Amino acid sequence: PGIFITEMIGQAVPISHLIFLEKIYESEKLFHPVVTNITANFFKEIQPDSELTIKSKKLYYRKNIIRSEVSVFNLNDELCAKSELQVKLIFD
Numbered sequence: 001p002g003i004f005i006t007e008m009i010g011q012a013v014p015i016s017h018l019i020f021l022e023k024i025y026e027s028e029k030l031f032h033p034v035v036t037n038i039t040a041n042f043f044k045e046i047q048p049d050s051e052l053t054i055k056s057k058k059l060y061y062r063k064n065i066i067r068s069e070v071s072v073f074n075l076n077d078e079l080c081a082k083s084e085l086q087v088k089l090i091f092d
Contacts, residue, residue, distance in 0.1 A: 005046060005072060005081050010035050013056040014068045014087040021061055022089065030092040036065075038085040044078055051075050064089040 015033045019025055046052065052072050059067040065088045072081040 005042070005052075006038065006040050006083070008052075009040070009054070009070045009072065009081070009083045010038060010085060010087070012054055013070045014066050014085060017056070017058055017061070017066055017068060018064075018087065018089050021066070022064070032090045032092075034088045034090060036086045036088050038083060040081060040083040042081045044074060044080040046072075046074070046080050052080065053077075059084070064091075 014035075018033065022029075022031075024031060052074060054070060054072055056068050056070045059069055061067075065086060067084070067086045070083045070085065071079060072083075074080050
């Protein structure tokens with residue numbers, strides 16, 4: 001399951017931040033997000049069909065590159081995973 005959590009973190013958070021910050025939702029720009037760096041730590045086991053909450057914080061954003069800190073919590077508000085990742089947007 002760790003790879004699915006890592007995938008969720010990589011797709012959900014920084015890409016959403018970039019879509020908002022670059023106002024891509026207002027245009028039809030084609031873009032390709034590229035994860036350039038990721039570290040992840042897992043603290044609690046996550047079972048299939050678990051409901052999770054993702055909280056994130058933008059660490060920096062420059063020249064179409066964003067670095068974010070992402071935390072994943074279970075329904076008991078226990079920290080299950082924490083990650084720091086960097087994503088670059090490449091526009092067509």
